[in-house]
Amino acid sequence: MKLLSAALVLIILFFAAYEIFLFFEPLKIDETLIEINKGASAQEIAQKLYRKNIIRSKNWFYIYVKLSGKDKQLSWGKYLFFGNYSLLDVVEKLISGKVVLNKLTIPEGLTIRKTCRLLSRNEFGNYLKFKKLCNDSLYASQLTGFDIPNLEGFLYPETYFFPESASEDYIIRTLVNRFFTQTAELDFNPTLGLDFYETLIVASIVEKEARVESEKPLIASVYLNRIRYGMKLQADPTVAYILEQMGRTRYRIYYRDLKIESPYNTYLNKELPPTPICSPSYTTIKAVLHPQESDYFYFFADKSKGTHIFSKTYSEHLQKQRNLKKKNGK
Template structure:
C-alpha cells in the first residue's frame, strides 16, 4: 500500500506529461516579439491554445537548446508541441512583401518597417546608427546609410532589426558585386563611391541624367568648389528631427557636416540608399565641364559650365 501511495503521484505526473505531448487542432496566427525568453514563448503558446501545457515546450527546449526566433507564425491542423517548437526554431514565419524604394534613407525605411509591423522604427534607427554595427560589416562610417539596398523584401512581423539590416546589406553586396571590383581601378573607396551615388540618386530620377549629375559632383570636387546639393541639407535636418518638408535659405546656412553649402567636400556618409543606376553613374561620370544644374520643373535639369549660363537657366526655369 505504501508503494502504491508513492507511485500514484508519479503516475499522475506521467499521465499529465503524456497528455501535454498530445496534439491540438487549431488554426491561429501568433506574433512573437523579439526579446522573449523560451518560457515567455511557451506561456504564449499555452494561453493561445497551441499547446496543452507550457511544460511540453520547455522540456523540448531543455533538450534541444535551439535558437527561438521572433516573428509571426501560423499554426493550422493538428499541431504537436514538437511541431510548434520546430516552426519557431527554424524561423518558418509568415512573410509580408515590403518594398524599399530607391533613394529611401534610413528614416524612410524605419517608417516603412514600423508601418508594416516588421520592427520598431526607434530600434531600427538605433541599430543602423551604431558604430559597432558598421564595424561588424566592415563599413568605414558610423551609419549603415547607403548600404541597405533598395529592393522588395519578404519579412515577418516582429523581426529583429539586426535580421533586417543583415538581409539588406547582404543584398547590397550581392547586387553590387560586379561594380565593386572597379573601385580600385577608379581610385574610389567603397564609402566615397556610395556617398557620391546617394547624392546622384537624390538629385535626379532620370537615368540618362545620372552620369551628368555625377560629372558635376566630380568637377566641383576637382575645383575645390562646395557641392551645394540641397538633399544634403535636407538630410542634415532629418538627422536633427527638424525637417518639415520645406527647404529655406536659412537652412542653407545650417552649421552641419552634411551641409554641402557650408562645407566643401563630401558629406560624412551617404544621404540615402541609392539604386544600381546611380551607383553605376558614380563609377562612370560623363565627360563634361558642367559645374551647375537647375531643375527645369519637369523632373529634368538644365546643365551649364559657367555661372553666367547657370543664371540664365535659373531665370528661364524658375519662371
C-alpha cells in the same frame, strides 16, 4: 574478461545515450531562414538542415522521417528557425507548412530614419529598435567591414519578403547583406581618389537629385567635375538631410538654410559629407562609377519637365535660369 565485458557495455551505453541525445535534446538555433525546394527528397532536406546547423544529425533525421512515413508529409517553402528545437520539433515544423512571408518594398533614396519608419508602420518591428541598430557604430562596422558611424547608405532599396516573426536585427542584416549581394559585380576602382565609402556618399547625393534615370550619369559627372577641381558640391539634398535630422522636413530649401553649420552642409564645406545621405540604388552607384563625360559644373531643375538644365559656367547657369523664368512668364 569480466572487465572487458563491462567496458563493452559502458561503451554501448555511452553511444546509446549519445544517439538519444542527438534525437531528443533541443539545439539552440540562431535566427536562420531556410528554403525547402519543391520536390526535395528527405535526404536533400536532411543535408540542408545539417549544413544550416538546425539539426545535429542528418542520419537520424533521415531514418526517423523514413521509418515514421513523415518524409511524404514534409512541406516545401521558407521556414524561420529561432530558439530551441529538438529533431522532433524540426520535423513537426516542416510538416506544419510554409511560413507566412510579408511583402515590403523599400524605395531608393530613403534615409535611415525614413526606412525605420516605413518598417515600423508596416508592423515589421519597433521603430526605436530599428533606429538604434542602424545608428550603432559597432554594429554597422560588424555588418559592413567599414569603420563607419551608422548604416546610412547600406539599407538596400528593393522588395523584400520577411517572416512574421523576424526580429529587427534579422531584417536590418537582410537589407545590408542585399546591398553587398547586389553591388558585388560593380567595379569599385577608385575614381578621382574616391574609395568605396566615398563613392557611396556621392551616389547618395546623385540619388536625391535625379528624377529621371537617364540623367544620373550626367548629374554624377557634375559632382565629380567639382570634386576634381576642388569646388564645393553645393548640393541642396545635403542641406535637406540636415533639416531632416533636425526634424524639419520640407520641400523647399531657403537661403538661410544654406548657412546651417554642419559637416553635411556642402555649401560651407569642400569635403564630402561624413556619411551617405540616403540609400542609393544599383543604377545610381553605377552612374558614379561610370559617369557621362561632360564639362558641366552647374545644373538646376526644370520643374515643368522633371529634368535638369546643365551649364559649363556660372554665368551660363544664371542666364539659363533667367531664360527659363522668362519662358514661364515669371
